[in-house]
Amino acid sequence: MVGEQRPNRLVVEGKDDKHTIIHLMRRHSVDWDADERAPFIRPAESVQMLLDSLTASVKSYERFGVVIDADVDVAGRWRSVRNRLSQIGLELPPTPSPEGVVADGITPGRRTGVWLMPDNTLSGNLEDFLATLVPADDACWPYAREAATEAKQRGAKFGDVDRLKAEIHTWLAWQQEPGVPFGTAVTACYLRHDSEVALRFVAWFRRLFFDE
Numbered sequence: 001m002v003g004e005q006r007p008n009r010l011v012v013e014g015k016d017d018k019h020t021i022i023h024l025m026r027r028h029s030v031d032w033d034a035d036e037r038a039p040f041i042r043p044a045e046s047v048q049m050l051l052d053s054l055t056a057s058v059k060s061y062e063r064f065g066v067v068i069d070a071d072v073d074v075a076g077r078w079r080s081v082r083n084r085l086s087q088i089g090l091e092l093p094p095t096p097s098p099e100g101v102v103a104d105g106i107t108p109g110r111r112t113g114v115w116l117m118p119d120n121t122l123s124g125n126l127e128d129f130l131a132t133l134v135p136a137d138d139a140c141w142p143y144a145r146e147a148a149t150e151a152k153q154r155g156a157k158f159g160d161v162d163r164l165k166a167e168i169h170t171w172l173a174w175q176q177e178p179g180v181p182f183g184t185a186v187t188a189c190y191l192r193h194d195s196e197v198a199l200r201f202v203a204w205f206r207r208l209f210f211d212e
Contacts (some may be wrong), residue, residue, distance in 0.1 A: 004042075009064050010066070010209075011054075011065070011067075021205075024198060025202065025205060054081065055088050058090060059107065062105075062112070071125060072123050079128070089173060096116055100120055100203075101120075115201060118197060129201075134191065159162060172190065
């Protein structure tokens with residue numbers, strides 16, 4: 001069973017999220033081609049489109065998950081998700097768990113999960129999650145951060161909200177194959193697959209889609 005015919009669905013904000021998750025879970029032995037429990041991942045392309053799709057998606061799939069950036073307001077983003085799901089009778093806890101939330105669906109046998117990037121507790125986004133995957137002893141990482149700061153002082157146009165994205169792309173430009181996408185960087189082992197946050201995400205993913 002392939003593609004959109006799969007019984008399980010994961011909705012994410014964008015393509016970078018999709019490919020990061022696919023490659024991360026591959027490094028944790030998920031066979032996306034052969035295991036029909038592995039969800040079809042659909043990028044929503046925007047936060048608003050993701051939120052607007054929630055209620056219909058929860059009703060449509062056996063196991064449904066959402067990965068969404070916390071951005072600057074973890075509590076506010078959680079309320080946005082929780083309020084939409086409560087409209088169809090699916091009650092989530094008042095605050096997200098650091099381990100990610102997995103709840104019984106609105107009909108027996110179904111399951112719904114939510115993960116707020118980066119770690120369900122801190123403000124941030126996919127890039128904050130990826131920063132935890134940079135090897136701890138990598139000497140080029142602090143230099144990449146310094147370089148981005150200096151570039152900003154010299155007139156680089158990226159905004160403060162995108163500083164970490166600029167730092168990660170700068171660091172990726174210095175790898176053996178420069179400038180690969182995030183997911184490829186995970187597969188190539190430039191980025192780790194076993195940071196504390198990554199292991200929590202993997203455990204959440206398995207609870208949602210693979211556990212009986």
